[in-house]
Amino acid sequence: MKASWKKGLSVFALTSLILAGCGSNDSASKKESAATGTETKEKASGGVVRIAMATEVDNLDPYLSASTDSSSMMDNVFDGLLDTNEKGELISNLAEDYTVSEDGLTYTFKLKEGVKFHDDSDFTAEDVVYSYSKLAGLTTGEPMSSKFAGVGSVEAKGDFEVVVTLKERDSSFLARNIVAIVPSDYEEQSKTPIGAGPFKFKEYKAGQQLVLEKNEAYYLEGKTPKVDEVQFKIMPDAESSILAMQAGEIDVLPGISEQGLQQLGDSVEVVSGPQNMVQLMALNNSFEPLNDLRVRQAINYAIDKDTIIKTVAEGKATKLGSNFSPAMDYYFEDGLQDYYKTDIEKAKQLLAEAGFEKGFDLQLTVPSDYQFHVDTAQMLANQLKEININVEIEPIEFSTWLERVYTNAEYESTVISFTGKLDPYEVVGRFVSDYPKNFIKFNYTELDNVIDKALKETDEKVKANLYKEAQRILTEQAASVFIMDPDRSIAMANGLTGFKMYPVQKYNLEDLEFTE
Amino acid sequence: MRLLKRNKSIPFNIGVTLVVLLFLMMACSLFYTPYDPNAMEPQNRLAPPSIEHPFGTDNFGRDILSRVMEGSKTAFLIGTLSVTIGLFFGFLIGAVAGYFGGWIDEIFMRFIDAMMAFPGILLAIVLVSVFNTGMQNTIIALGIMTIPSFSRIVRSGFIQVKEFDFVKASKAKGAGSMRIIVKHILPNVISSITVAVTLSFSGSVLAESGLSYLGLGVQPPDPSWGRMLKEAQPFIVSSPTYVIITGGVIMLMVLGFNLLSDGIRDLRDKKA
Numbered sequence: 001m002k003a004s005w006k007k008g009l010s011v012f013a014l015t016s017l018i019l020a021g022c023g024s025n026d027s028a029s030k031k032e033s034a035a036t037g038t039e040t041k042e043k044a045s046g047g048v049v050r051i052a053m054a055t056e057v058d059n060l061d062p063y064l065s066a067s068t069d070s071s072s073m074m075d076n077v078f079d080g081l082l083d084t085n086e087k088g089e090l091i092s093n094l095a096e097d098y099t100v101s102e103d104g105l106t107y108t109f110k111l112k113e114g115v116k117f118h119d120d121s122d123f124t125a126e127d128v129v130y131s132y133s134k135l136a137g138l139t140t141g142e143p144m145s146s147k148f149a150g151v152g153s154v155e156a157k158g159d160f161e162v163v164v165t166l167k168e169r170d171s172s173f174l175a176r177n178i179v180a181i182v183p184s185d186y187e188e189q190s191k192t193p194i195g196a197g198p199f200k201f202k203e204y205k206a207g208q209q210l211v212l213e214k215n216e217a218y219y220l221e222g223k224t225p226k227v228d229e230v231q232f233k234i235m236p237d238a239e240s241s242i243l244a245m246q247a248g249e250i251d252v253l254p255g256i257s258e259q260g261l262q263q264l265g266d267s268v269e270v271v272s273g274p275q276n277m278v279q280l281m282a283l284n285n286s287f288e289p290l291n292d293l294r295v296r297q298a299i300n301y302a303i304d305k306d307t308i309i310k311t312v313a314e315g316k317a318t319k320l321g322s323n324f325s326p327a328m329d330y331y332f333e334d335g336l337q338d339y340y341k342t343d344i345e346k347a348k349q350l351l352a353e354a355g356f357e358k359g360f361d362l363q364l365t366v367p368s369d370y371q372f373h374v375d376t377a378q379m380l381a382n383q384l385k386e387i388n389i390n391v392e393i394e395p396i397e398f399s400t401w402l403e404r405v406y407t408n409a410e411y412e413s414t415v416i417s418f419t420g421k422l423d424p425y426e427v428v429g430r431f432v433s434d435y436p437k438n439f440i441k442f443n444y445t446e447l448d449n450v451i452d453k454a455l456k457e458t459d460e461k462v463k464a465n466l467y468k469e470a471q472r473i474l475t476e477q478a479a480s481v482f483i484m485d486p487d488r489s490i491a492m493a494n495g496l497t498g499f500k501m502y503p504v505q506k507y508n509l510e511d512l513e514f515t516e
Numbered sequence: 517m518r519l520l521k522r523n524k525s526i527p528f529n530i531g532v533t534l535v536v537l538l539f540l541m542m543a544c545s546l547f548y549t550p551y552d553p554n555a556m557e558p559q560n561r562l563a564p565p566s567i568e569h570p571f572g573t574d575n576f577g578r579d580i581l582s583r584v585m586e587g588s589k590t591a592f593l594i595g596t597l598s599v600t601i602g603l604f605f606g607f608l609i610g611a612v613a614g615y616f617g618g619w620i621d622e623i624f625m626r627f628i629d630a631m632m633a634f635p636g637i638l639l640a641i642v643l644v645s646v647f648n649t650g651m652q653n654t655i656i657a658l659g660i661m662t663i664p665s666f667s668r669i670v671r672s673g674f675i676q677v678k679e680f681d682f683v684k685a686s687k688a689k690g691a692g693s694m695r696i697i698v699k700h701i702l703p704n705v706i707s708s709i710t711v712a713v714t715l716s717f718s719g720s721v722l723a724e725s726g727l728s729y730l731g732l733g734v735q736p737p738d739p740s741w742g743r744m745l746k747e748a749q750p751f752i753v754s755s756p757t758y759v760i761i762t763g764g765v766i767m768l769m770v771l772g773f774n775l776l777s778d779g780i781r782d783l784r785d786k787k788a
Binding site: 239257259262263307310311368369371374375377378379382393395 | 554555556558561575576577649731735736746747749750751753754
């Protein structure tokens with residue numbers, strides 16, 4: 001005990017990063033080291049972080065799970081070849097390096113050596129081949145993930161090199177390599193998941209909690225978790241999780257509302273920022289009179305986004321002008337947010353030109369489960385009244401919404417938000433005319449061409465410019481009314497630091513630490 | 517009026533006052549509200565009570581007083597219609613079962629028992645979820661919810677009264693069922709029905725608020741107190757007046773009708 005304590009203290013003094021102490025795993029010795037090491041301003045190692053989660057885990061197996069919440073929790077158990085940083089750029093994880101061939105079809109990944117999975121088996125090229133073959137359905141013929149359907153073959157070249165060949169050029173493939181790599185021939189992922197991530201799976205009790213523990217042997221230098229254990233507590237009710245936070249029963253509350261923050265006051269620290277989401281008033285472009293560009297532009301001119309942001313999001317949101325959030329800085333086309341500066345006269349004039357000076361009736365379908373969207377809808381209705389568009393709000397259940405609006409496009413207009421994706425194609429690609437879920441029914445050849453070009457482009461710079469052009473087209477053609485990217489706020493107990501904001505929902509638990 | 521003057525029961529008087537006041541507010545809202553209940557004034561949101569806005573404004577900057585007045589229309593409409601539905605079917609079932617007895621009684625009452633096995637609000641939630649939300653379906657669901665209590669009260673009244681000598685006498689004289697029910701039994705059960713009606717009315721108002729609070733009842737833009745309460749909830753800490761006023765109005769309405777029904781019962785008991 002004493003030896004481990006001393007070792008712990010010296011490591012601590014040197015790096016002040018990790019108190020990795022071998023065998024100092026039990027919390028008693030942790031407390032001891034924290035209590036005795038008072039002379040330096042210390043970053044106490046260890047401890048248990050309790051995080052409130054609103055939804056249940058749908059599947060522990062990363063390939064079978066469909067919910068964002070589940071995968072962002074389990075993301076800490078699994079690492080991929082690549083990962084993302086706060087700016088949405090790709091960084092290396094299990095892959096040391098990669099090269100893309102001239103024709104954009106062959107991706108060669110050099111893998112890190114000496115990495116071990118949680119079951120102590122070695123990570124080799126074989127595991128990557130196993131994982132990718134499973135995802136692409138190379139053996140079964142049935143891809144588990146549609147994102148990997150374009151993979152033609154995966155081959156291991158030696159133990160630490162993998163060559164992935166695509167069927168056709170797809171510049172959005174690279175971002176998909178953040179997918180979890182699983183150890184080959186291990187079939188119990190749904191029960192006791194095993195990966196190579198910074199945390200090991202410890203326990204899962206349905207409806208109660210998911211517990212992850214620190215992976216002492218994590219391969220990324222300086223990234224070994226500083227906390228011993230993370231407990232995700234399943235708390236579906238937002239109000240009660242705020243109360244639990246107040247009572248000190250949980251340490252982290254991701255996705256807390258502005259009202260909740262006011263309620264908690266100074267007792268918590270807050271990290272917040274744009275979450276790469278697009279809330280929009282989607283207009284069915286195939287519905288008369290919304291098929292007329294002038295009508296869509298008139299609606300854009302009539303809507304005052306600033307007021308909506310102030311009222312519905314308490315001012316905590318970023319105004320948008322196209323279907324893209326500035327959270328993805330590299331691809332974001334700036335300056336579109338004021339393309340349609342609120343101008344009632346101009347809106348009326350445009351409506352008159354289109355032959356609707358008396359206005360028209362418009363049904364606004366809203367998923368009633370989301371108070372945020374219902375509130376926005378009420379504001380939209382109020383603002384559109386100014387230009388004599390008589391909006392009738394129709395609240396429906398989200399499941400009905402998915403079927404009627406998202407799948408069958410049987411609607412006139414709706415309010416919804418698109419969650420962030422790392423790949424720009426997944427963000428703007430839904431406006432391509434033959435995209436199966438293009439429920440906005442946007443049909444514009446020029447956009448189709450630009451996005452097609454972007455998909456085939458391997459030069460990052462040119463690709464980014466093409467996606468910027470796509471955003472401009474969406475704005476100019478007034479495909480819909482793009483409103484805002486509401487901020488995501490994470491409340492943390494005082495003394496806990498390290499949480500970062502990513503353009504996707506991601507919890508960087510390895511950076512968490514208590515500093516008191 | 518003479519009844520009112522003679523009645524010294526305090527609860528009854530308070531009840532009548534509350535109900536009359538709320539009714540007047542509703543009647544007033546038909547012609548006049550201080551502001552358009554849906555007009556938003558975003559720069560003046562969540563304002564505390566003031567001279568311009570006696571009840572303050574909500575999260576969209578809408579005048580709460582106007583919305584409370586507008587909401588009273590919904591409350592009275594839903595209360596009246598759902599009680600009417602419940603009373604109509606409840607009376608029919610209860611009267612037939614109580615008057616004829618035997619196997620008809622058995623069948624009807626087991627059916628009512630089955631309905632009572634569900635908590636009323638759960639039954640309403642199921643109905644609303646299956647047949648979609650909205651004012652009309654909320655009224656129907658709440659109406660169905662009140663059928664069992666009406667039919668039981670009516671049935672027990674009928675069973676009691678039909679054994680009275682004067683009923684037996686008129687039956688012996690050859691009076692038809694219809695005549696006996698309308699002329700002899702009905703006047704004797706009317707007071708217990710009145711009590712049930714007032715109680716059900718407040719029950720319906722409360723249930724509608726509950727449903728709307730859950731987002732299953734009346735949908736925007738139809739105003740509803742329950743939905744106002746739901747909208748007020750996130751601001752319970754920052755601007756508590758919104759919650760207090762909305763909750764208070766619902767409470768007054770329910771209290772008023774409950775006291776009224778208590779008073780009527782006291783009156784009846786005194787008479788008997």
